[in-house]
Amino acid sequence: MSRGGRAMFDLFARVFGREDASKDVAKERLRLVLVHDRASLSPQALDELKNDLVNVISKYLEIDQEGFQVDFSRHEESMALVANIPVRSVKRRTL
Amino acid sequence: MGEAIVITSGKGGVGKTTTTANIGAGLAQAGSRVALIDADIGLRNLDVVMGLENRIVYDLVDVVEGFAKLKHALIKDKRFENLHLLPAAQTRDKTAVSPEQMKHLVESMKDEFDYVLIDSPAGIEQGFRNAVAGADKALVVATPEVSSVRDADRIIGLLEANEKHKPCLIINRIRPSMVKRGDMMDIDDMIEILAVQLIGVVPEDEAIVVSTNRGEPAVMNSNSRAGEAYRQITRRLKGEDVPFAKIEEESGLFGRIRRMIGGFKG
Numbered sequence: 001m002s003r004g005g006r007a008m009f010d011l012f013a014r015v016f017g018r019e020d021a022s023k024d025v026a027k028e029r030l031r032l033v034l035v036h037d038r039a040s041l042s043p044q045a046l047d048e049l050k051n052d053l054v055n056v057i058s059k060y061l062e063i064d065q066e067g068f069q070v071d072f073s074r075h076e077e078s079m080a081l082v083a084n085i086p087v088r089s090v091k092r093r094t095l
Numbered sequence: 096m097g098e099a100i101v102i103t104s105g106k107g108g109v110g111k112t113t114t115t116a117n118i119g120a121g122l123a124q125a126g127s128r129v130a131l132i133d134a135d136i137g138l139r140n141l142d143v144v145m146g147l148e149n150r151i152v153y154d155l156v157d158v159v160e161g162f163a164k165l166k167h168a169l170i171k172d173k174r175f176e177n178l179h180l181l182p183a184a185q186t187r188d189k190t191a192v193s194p195e196q197m198k199h200l201v202e203s204m205k206d207e208f209d210y211v212l213i214d215s216p217a218g219i220e221q222g223f224r225n226a227v228a229g230a231d232k233a234l235v236v237a238t239p240e241v242s243s244v245r246d247a248d249r250i251i252g253l254l255e256a257n258e259k260h261k262p263c264l265i266i267n268r269i270r271p272s273m274v275k276r277g278d279m280m281d282i283d284d285m286i287e288i289l290a291v292q293l294i295g296v297v298p299e300d301e302a303i304v305v306s307t308n309r310g311e312p313a314v315m316n317s318n319s320r321a322g323e324a325y326r327q328i329t330r331r332l333k334g335e336d337v338p339f340a341k342i343e344e345e346s347g348l349f350g351r352i353r354r355m356i357g358g359f360k361g
Contacts, residue, residue, distance in 0.1 A: 033245060
């Protein structure tokens with residue numbers, strides 16, 4: 001389609017309600033990107049979180065600190081904190 | 096005791112300096128004693144926007160380093176004798192001043208002025224931290240574009256984490272015809288996304304380019320729509336309850352045609 005033809009098509013598509021107004025696209029994209037922006041931690045804060053996790057988990061399990069990984073996993077609208085924690089051995093419980 | 100207000104945005108080029116110049120001139124026109132600080136060290140521009148670039152002798156860094164007295168560095172405006180500018184240094188960088196020094200300077204200026212407006216540089220690094228250090232209040236300027244809104248959100252987050260700052264939003268360069276046909280976010284969209292208090296809506300206006308060319312703030316031009324928006328912001332800053340007018344549709348043949356097209360969409 002020529003450029004002019006495309007513009008014409010866009011106009012008609014919009015007039016007859018077949019295409020979203022571009023501001024709605026902008027809003028939706030912003031909504032998604034801000035969910036991620038707002039929840040992101042600084043590398044420093046992520047390190048602190050990792051250290052705290054190591055300390056807590058180490059009370060129960062002996063873990064491989066070298067292989068310990070924490071990061072955010074992002075999908076369209078949701079976000080998860082994913083930790084990969086290699087376990088060396090389970091501590092014997094002293095009840 | 097005066098009030099210190101920082102004008103900031105995160106993203107560059109959205110109109111911080113123009114906003115600072117116009118609100119400053121507006122407050123001075125209304126009779127307040129006003130000082131403007133250009134905190135964009137190394138990239139000074141508030142002086143040219145105000146038309147005062149030929150009067151600079153000393154600058155912000157000279158004052159902070161004790162090389163010049165504040166009263167000698169402050170430049171008196173051409174139009175209002177109660178309006179002053181403290182220009183940025185042009186040959187230094189942001190690290191020439193610390194947030195503590197800025198806080199101290201702003202604090203001392205609040206004794207002499209009703210309003211101290213601080214024009215922040217773009218970004219979130221030391222220049223920004225310097226600019227907000229002494230401020231009691233923050234005005235965040237954003238245009239209705241995804242990049243600007245995203246950066247404004249980041250800035251609002253940083254200001255709110257700092258607690259003492261209460262960010263207010265200025266929506267800049269909004270184009271009523273584009274809003275009408277659904278191709279630009281409107282006031283409600285921006286407020287919904289940013290969840291912040293609104294203090295002004297400034298329409299895109301060619302008069303801004305003309306007034307910047309001449310070094311005369313548009314707030315003094317009674318025919319300018321942007322100038323009117325700045326006058327309203329000035330009144331709100333002074334505590335007056337000024338209702339937000341619905342953004343006006345442009346007149347003329349094009350406006351009418353656009354309205355007709357818009358009408359079909361219902």
